[in-house]
Amino acid sequence: MPDRYLRLSNSGAGRFLARRVGLPQPVPLRRWEPGRTALDGPVLRLTAGTSAANPAAVLARTGLTVHTSPKTGAADARYAGVVLDATGVDGLDGLRAVHGALHPAMRALADDARLVVLGSAPDPLDHHQAAAQQGLEGFVRSLGKEAGRARTAQLVRVAPGSADAAESTLRFLLSPRSAFVSGQVITVGAGGAVVPDDWERPLAGLTALVTGAARGIGEAVAETLARDGARVVCLDVPRAAGDLEAVAARLGGSALPLDISADDAGAVIAGALPPDGLDILVHNAGITRDRRLANMTEERWSSVLDVNLGAVLRTTDHLLSAGALRRGTGRIIGTASIAGIAGNTGQTNYATAKAGIIGLVRSLAPRAAAEHGVTVNAVAPGFIETKMTAAVPLFIREAGRRMSSLGQGGQPVDVAETIAWLASPASSAVNGQTVRVCGQSLLGA
Numbered sequence: 055m056p057d058r059y060l061r062l063s064n065s066g067a068g069r070f071l072a073r074r075v076g077l078p079q080p081v082p083l084r085r086w087e088p089g090r091t092a093l094d095g096p097v098l099r100l101t102a103g104t105s106a107a108n109p110a111a112v113l114a115r116t117g118l119t120v121h122t123s124p125k126t127g128a129a130d131a132r133y134a135g136v137v138l139d140a141t142g143v144d145g146l147d148g149l150r151a152v153h154g155a156l157h158p159a160m161r162a163l164a165d166d167a168r169l170v171v172l173g174s175a176p177d178p179l180d181h182h183q184a185a186a187q188q189g190l191e192g193f194v195r196s197l198g199k200e201a202g203r204a205r206t207a208q209l210v211r212v213a214p215g216s217a218d219a220a221e222s223t224l225r226f227l228l229s230p231r232s233a234f235v236s237g238q239v240i241t242v243g244a245g246g247a248v249v250p251d252d253w254e255r256p257l258a259g260l261t262a263l264v265t266g267a268a269r270g271i272g273e274a275v276a277e278t279l280a281r282d283g284a285r286v287v288c289l290d291v292p293r294a295a296g297d298l299e300a301v302a303a304r305l306g307g308s309a310l311p312l313d314i315s316a317d318d319a320g321a322v323i324a325g326a327l328p329p330d331g332l333d334i335l336v337h338n339a340g341i342t343r344d345r346r347l348a349n350m351t352e353e354r355w356s357s358v359l360d361v362n363l364g365a366v367l368r369t370t371d372h373l374l375s376a377g378a379l380r381r382g383t384g385r386i387i388g389t390a391s392i393a394g395i396a397g398n399t400g401q402t403n404y405a406t407a408k409a410g411i412i413g414l415v416r417s418l419a420p421r422a423a424a425e426h427g428v429t430v431n432a433v434a435p436g437f438i439e440t441k442m443t444a445a446v447p448l449f450i451r452e453a454g455r456r457m458s459s460l461g462q463g464g465q466p467v468d469v470a471e472t473i474a475w476l477a478s479p480a481s482s483a484v485n486g487q488t489v490r491v492c493g494q495s496l497l498g499a
């Protein structure tokens with residue numbers, strides 16, 4: 055479904071009119087393109103107070119041009135990225151240093167600039183440090199809301215001295231791949247991350263299974279994982295077999311027509327995998343059957359709970375206990391929704407299931423890592439332009455698009471890029487996270 059307002063408000067007359075009448079003026083997002091540099095300008099690396107993370111070496115490895123003091127006024131002084139190391143901030147003086155470091159840079163940002171604040175986990179035994187580090191959450195969320203011009207802002211909490219483990223996360227956030235991710239707080243654990251031979255094809259040699267891959271977000275996920283080098287197994291309901299086979303053939307993968315809610319789905323998947331097993335399991339298939347609770351039949355309730363949550367729980371349990379997910383490179387990625395965070399009228403069934411995904415991720419992640427060497431994360435999409443959202447009534451659809459810091463809906467590829475980052479062998483220190491891909495939607499923020 056094309057976003058006509060986005061197109062109109064970026065035409066000459068449309069821009070003039072939108073400005074005069076005070077309408078939102080969303081800026082088209084720059085997304086990943088083959089052969090184009092990650093960012094169209096230098097990255098500014100700043101520190102507030104003392105550094106507990108030392109991100110200089112990681113940033114140097116990204117190949118981005120890094121400056122360490124703002125060169126305001128110069129023609130080349132439009133920063134395409136800013137990384138503020140605030141890991142050592144442990145009180146009000148540190149927060150003052152955050153202002154001191156970023157304030158001079160704010161007028162020197164390029165459109166699409168990526169703002170990343172590095173923080174530390176709030177310390178339960180030091181309430182001054184905890185207050186300051188929690189303060190960074192409010193700071194970054196406000197920054198995302200006011201930055202404008204397709205800029206994004208995130209807080210990445212790193213373990214002391216573990217900036218290396220955050221390399222894949224920094225590469226993702228400092229690139230067009232994260233165009234529709236903003237206002238997020240991401241925790242990266244300690245631990246040695248695997249460095250891929252080729253950052254453009256980090257999934258080379260790995261196998262990924264994507265449910266709901268015949269269309270929409272699932273198709274984009276399969277395409278993006280294949281672009282990054284994975285062999286893809288595309289799964290969807292048997293009635294979508296035609297589209298599914300076309301997607302699989304285009305990507306050089308295989309098609310698995312299967313209703314994921316079938317009792318034996320886990321066993322059928324395990325039987326269809328190559329002998330060396332599965333690396334990446336993406337639970338994307340989902341359905342909606344909206345009604346207010348007063349009008350919701352048991353069938354509507356149960357079908358949504360079963361496809362969106364029950365099938366995820368059953369197949370995850372089966373594949374983990376069968377040892378089908380490979381230790382080290384194993385990744386389970388669920389698909390939640392901002393409806394599962396904010397709630398939504400007419401979606402008690404859907405929001406219950408999607409919030410359930412977030413609960414599953416939180417609980418299973420530490421155990422799956424310890425017992426199986428597998429990480430468990432989720433994406434929570436906001437308004438994404440697919441057939442699912444094309445069916446939403448016009449007024450609600452328009453509100454869904456505009457009610458976010460980026461003022462537009464996302465594309466399936468935005469969710470896919472986020473999943474590809476979580477799926478990377480280099481993201482082994484990212485575990486138990488639910489990352490919203492919502493353009494910093496105002497819902498449930």
Ligand code: NAI
Nearest residue numbers: 266270271290291313314338339340391435437438440442
């Ligand atoms: P879509 O309706 O375009 O595609 C979903 C795919 O899942 C379809 O190909 C469908 O056949 C497949 N599927 C449904 N039930 C299945 C089953 N029992 N077994 C196997 N495959 C099944 O949906 P869209 O928009 O691509 O959404 C993908 C995921 O993202 C869903 O989990 C959805 O809840 C979630 N999501 C989407 C948002 C959006 O704005 N489009 C927002 C938030 C979450």
